[in-house]
Amino acid sequence: MADIVPTAVDDIPSAEVAEVDLYHARSWWTKYVFSQDAKVIAVQYSCTAIAIGLVALVLSWLMRLQLGFPESFSFIDASDYYQFITMHGMIMVIYLLTALFLGGFGNYLIPLMVGARDMVFPYVNMLSFWVYLLAVAVLVASFFVPGGPTGAGWTLYPPQAILSGTPGSEYGIILMLVSLALFIIGFTMGGLNYVVTVLQARTRGMTLMRLPLTVWGIFVATILALLAFPALFVGCVMMIFDRVLGSSFFMPAIVEMGQQLSYGGGSPLLFQHLFWFFGHPEVYIVALPAFGIVSDLLSVHARRHIFGYRMMVWAIVIIGALSFVVWAHHMYVSGMNPWFGFFFATTTLIIAVPTALKVYNWALTLWRANIQFTLPMLFALGFIVTFVNGGITGLFLGNVVVDVPLSDTMFVVAHFHMVMGVAPILVIFGAIYHWYPLMTGRMLDEKMGQFHFWVTFVGAYTIFLPLHYLGLLGVPRRYFEMGETSFIPASAQDLNAFVTVVALIVGFAQIVFLFNLFRSLRHGKVAGRNPWKAASLEWQTDDVPPGHGNFGEHLPVVYRWAYDYSVPGAPDDFIPQNVPSNAVAENHAEAPSAADGIEAPRT
Amino acid sequence: MNFFREITQKPWLTTDGPGGEIRDHGAFALPKATVGVRVFLVVVTVLFSLFAVAYSDRMAVADWRAMPEPWLLWPNTLMLILGSVALHGASLSARRGRMDDLRSRLCLAGAFSIAFLVGQALVWRELFALGYYAADNPANAFFYLLTALHGLHLLGGLGVLAWTVTRIYGGLEPEKFKRSVDLCAVYWHFLLVVWLILFGLLLFT
Ligand code: HEM
Numbered sequence: 001m002a003d004i005v006p007t008a009v010d011d012i013p014s015a016e017v018a019e020v021d022l023y024h025a026r027s028w029w030t031k032y033v034f035s036q037d038a039k040v041i042a043v044q045y046s047c048t049a050i051a052i053g054l055v056a057l058v059l060s061w062l063m064r065l066q067l068g069f070p071e072s073f074s075f076i077d078a079s080d081y082y083q084f085i086t087m088h089g090m091i092m093v094i095y096l097l098t099a100l101f102l103g104g105f106g107n108y109l110i111p112l113m114v115g116a117r118d119m120v121f122p123y124v125n126m127l128s129f130w131v132y133l134l135a136v137a138v139l140v141a142s143f144f145v146p147g148g149p150t151g152a153g154w155t156l157y158p159p160q161a162i163l164s165g166t167p168g169s170e171y172g173i174i175l176m177l178v179s180l181a182l183f184i185i186g187f188t189m190g191g192l193n194y195v196v197t198v199l200q201a202r203t204r205g206m207t208l209m210r211l212p213l214t215v216w217g218i219f220v221a222t223i224l225a226l227l228a229f230p231a232l233f234v235g236c237v238m239m240i241f242d243r244v245l246g247s248s249f250f251m252p253a254i255v256e257m258g259q260q261l262s263y264g265g266g267s268p269l270l271f272q273h274l275f276w277f278f279g280h281p282e283v284y285i286v287a288l289p290a291f292g293i294v295s296d297l298l299s300v301h302a303r304r305h306i307f308g309y310r311m312m313v314w315a316i317v318i319i320g321a322l323s324f325v326v327w328a329h330h331m332y333v334s335g336m337n338p339w340f341g342f343f344f345a346t347t348t349l350i351i352a353v354p355t356a357l358k359v360y361n362w363a364l365t366l367w368r369a370n371i372q373f374t375l376p377m378l379f380a381l382g383f384i385v386t387f388v389n390g391g392i393t394g395l396f397l398g399n400v401v402v403d404v405p406l407s408d409t410m411f412v413v414a415h416f417h418m419v420m421g422v423a424p425i426l427v428i429f430g431a432i433y434h435w436y437p438l439m440t441g442r443m444l445d446e447k448m449g450q451f452h453f454w455v456t457f458v459g460a461y462t463i464f465l466p467l468h469y470l471g472l473l474g475v476p477r478r479y480f481e482m483g484e485t486s487f488i489p490a491s492a493q494d495l496n497a498f499v500t501v502v503a504l505i506v507g508f509a510q511i512v513f514l515f516n517l518f519r520s521l522r523h524g525k526v527a528g529r530n531p532w533k534a535a536s537l538e539w540q541t542d543d544v545p546p547g548h549g550n551f552g553e554h555l556p557v558v559y560r561w562a563y564d565y566s567v568p569g570a571p572d573d574f575i576p577q578n579v580p581s582n583a584v585a586e587n588h589a590e591a592p593s594a595a596d597g598i599e600a601p602r603t
Numbered sequence: 604m605n606f607f608r609e610i611t612q613k614p615w616l617t618t619d620g621p622g623g624e625i626r627d628h629g630a631f632a633l634p635k636a637t638v639g640v641r642v643f644l645v646v647v648t649v650l651f652s653l654f655a656v657a658y659s660d661r662m663a664v665a666d667w668r669a670m671p672e673p674w675l676l677w678p679n680t681l682m683l684i685l686g687s688v689a690l691h692g693a694s695l696s697a698r699r700g701r702m703d704d705l706r707s708r709l710c711l712a713g714a715f716s717i718a719f720l721v722g723q724a725l726v727w728r729e730l731f732a733l734g735y736y737a738a739d740n741p742a743n744a745f746f747y748l749l750t751a752l753h754g755l756h757l758l759g760g761l762g763v764l765a766w767t768v769t770r771i772y773g774g775l776e777p778e779k780f781k782r783s784v785d786l787c788a789v790y791w792h793f794l795l796v797v798w799l800i801l802f803g804l805l806l807f808t
């Protein structure tokens with residue numbers, strides 16, 4: 001077997017995936033607007049997510065202004081504040097992070113990284129984006145209806161979510177629920193694509209264990225989302241019934257302003273179970289892609305194979321499975337049976353094991369590696385530090401006795417902003433700095449990037465570390481203002497004002513980042529092929545940025561995993577996945593392109 | 604594909620030789636549309652299971668008043684069964700290449716399914732007329748909710764079926780429509796099972 005000459009490759013029948021009958025755009029409209037090309041859909045998803053994310057960012061400024069300088073802004077009253085909190089939280093978690101990681105990065109990277117020409121169901125994939133856009137439009141519409149958007153908190157707990165005391169209970173809540181239902185439908189269409197593409201459309205030689213960890217993270221996160229979102233869907237639909245048709249699924253008997261409402265017998269707890277059966281996996285729907293991407297960023301920019309690849313894959317799978325049996329740790333204060341509390345506290349702490357394992361493996365990947373302090377590397381390092389930080393406070397909160405006094409304080413706000421706010425956002429930034437050259441052919445500006453990183457990273461800590469302290473003091477979450485509260489010292493207010501100033505500065509840094517994104521489209525340094533010298537397939541395309549159909553005439557054939565960096569004896573410090581063993585000795589600084597098979601290195 | 608064997612490979616040891624011995628990439632030996640439909644059915648199963656859980660949870664509260672089952676639900680169920688049978692027949696005739704049978708059976712399946720949906724709408728009308736509103740009791744609300752959701756899934760299926768039929772008239776290659784018809788049949792059988800379970804839930808509670 002060993003002596004087969006390279007030309008024999010031509011005889012290898014191409015895999016089924018090569019025969020994908022590729023959809024070809026016929027007009028400008030179908031090329032750029034109603035496009036079925038996963039790369040265009042990815043950009044559409046990303047731009048929409050970032051645009052609506054900016055709304056959430058502005059809302060966070062408004063909230064911080066109120067918290068830092070209470071009674072100074074006549075245009076923010078208590079109702080507004082609740083609406084800001086709700087929309088900020090919901091947009092950040094669902095419409096920004098979920099959409100960006102899965103719809104954005106998933107669409108762009110999965111086909112390229114597994115060596116496919118496109119997603120397996122391009123038409124459904126296109127629909128997925130348009131339904132998502134509709135969901136966003138409905139969400140935005142809720143800002144403009146009488147009564148404004150809902151102020152029920154991103155958890156939307158009934159009965160308060162649909163009672164008249166809560167802002168937005170007229171139309172806002174209905175639009176919110178409809179928008180979520182649409183989002184879930186749209187996501188399901190996309191999710192089917194991501195899963196089936198990873199399962200069925202891998203190119204020849206791309207075994208599951210040769211997938212880059214980015215794909216593993218997105219793949220498992222998609223499975224989680226496909227299984228968890230239905231719970232939210234059920235909750236939303238049933239609440240729409242309660243609100244619109246007056247049924248009592250979740251609504252107990254209630255006296256409102258001295259009047260007995262027609263509701264009765266419903267179970268608010270049922271909603272909480274449904275919500276958190278979705279809500280906890282949601283944390284990992286965001287975290288797993290981040291884990292995967294970070295692993296790849298670390299490996300490429302430290303010129304070293306990822307440490308413990310198999311353990312990393314297993315950890316992703318195990319974390320994904322466990323995340324379905326911990327949901328009730330969000331409900332310790334809802335009056336559950338102590339044995340349930342015990343069970344859920346135990347499972348919660350068990351998840352820390354595979355998670356910690358990942359952190360060790362990242363650390364070991366960096367150990368004695370040739371670390372390049374590029375922007376993606378900085379953001380990846382920032383992620384690890386932040387994630388560990390948030391993970392440790394998570395261990396506190398996972399224990400029932402510690403959680404009960406801290407529940408609903410700023411400590412919780414600080415905790416979840418660290419783990420699922422700041423940490424994944426840092427990964428998104430790192431990923432954008434890393435893949436922007438592939439998507440546009442140009443590098444992002446380094447100086448602006450450095451500014452962006454340091455202000456964001458240091459700023460995030462300056463914002464959220466003090467919040468831990470405020471939480472320990474007992475400052476509650478979701479409070480419009482504290483007024484005179486005996487157990488809270490006056491200095492807490494100074495701290496709050498300081499945090500607000502920092503939050504505005506961090507916000508400004510994001511504007512610089514956006515400016516960088518636009519400016520570099522035209523004026524960025526030309527990246528050339530594979531500027532980071534990465535081994536995975538997305539960098540081995542014929543054209544940069546990859547054209548329609550991703551690869552040239554032939555799909556690449558994969559001979560190795562994605563982490564052959566600094567291999568002893570190889571002339572270069574990386575070996576692309578599509579370079580066979582006997583070609584390694586040759587100079588492959590330019591990897592053989594798919595079009596010329598493996599015989600001739602490209603010139 | 605054996606998932607567990609796949610994920611115990613050691614990728615850093617297994618560099619392939621230059622040519623022939625490229626590893627199999629270990630996909631399922633199934634067309635991608637089939638895998639897609641199966642994954643989708645899993646998602647829908649989760650969805651309806653969660654509804655069933657919510658149903659049994661809410662049922663335990665004292666205010667639950669079971670609804671009468673209009674007799675029309677029985678003929679409706681029959682329609683759905685016939686639709687499933689017709690599609691099964693269609694997938695057989697597609698396999699045997701009997702085009703005339705295929706077309707008539709597909710149209711028959713569509714007709715039965717539409718009859719089912721119309722029947723369900725009539726059931727709703729009857730219940731409204733008798734004064735069973737969603738607001739009055741969670742049992743009523745669940746009935747409307749579940750029948751509506753099931754109906755919408757069937758409607759989606761009808762859309763795909765219609766598209767398949769037009770493509771068959773448009774002269775699609777047999778290899779391709781065979782698969783589409785098969786998948787439609789699978790989906791119909793699945794929705795039939797979902798309906799039977801829902802119907803059972805409504806009958807016995
Ligand atoms: C500069 C960045 C950010 C700032 C300054 C900020 C600030 C805030 C503030 C002031 C609150 C309300 C606290 C309260 O009174 O209860 C809040 C809530 C929240 N934030 Fe952020 N946030 C930021 C980024 C993010 C990100 C990236 C996420 C993504 C996961 C996120 C998710 C949430 C959630 C889920 C809530 C809870 C909403 C609720 O209580 O219903 N935030 N944030």
Ligand SMILES: [Cu+2]
Pocket residue numbers: 279280283326327329330
């Ligand atoms: Cu959780």
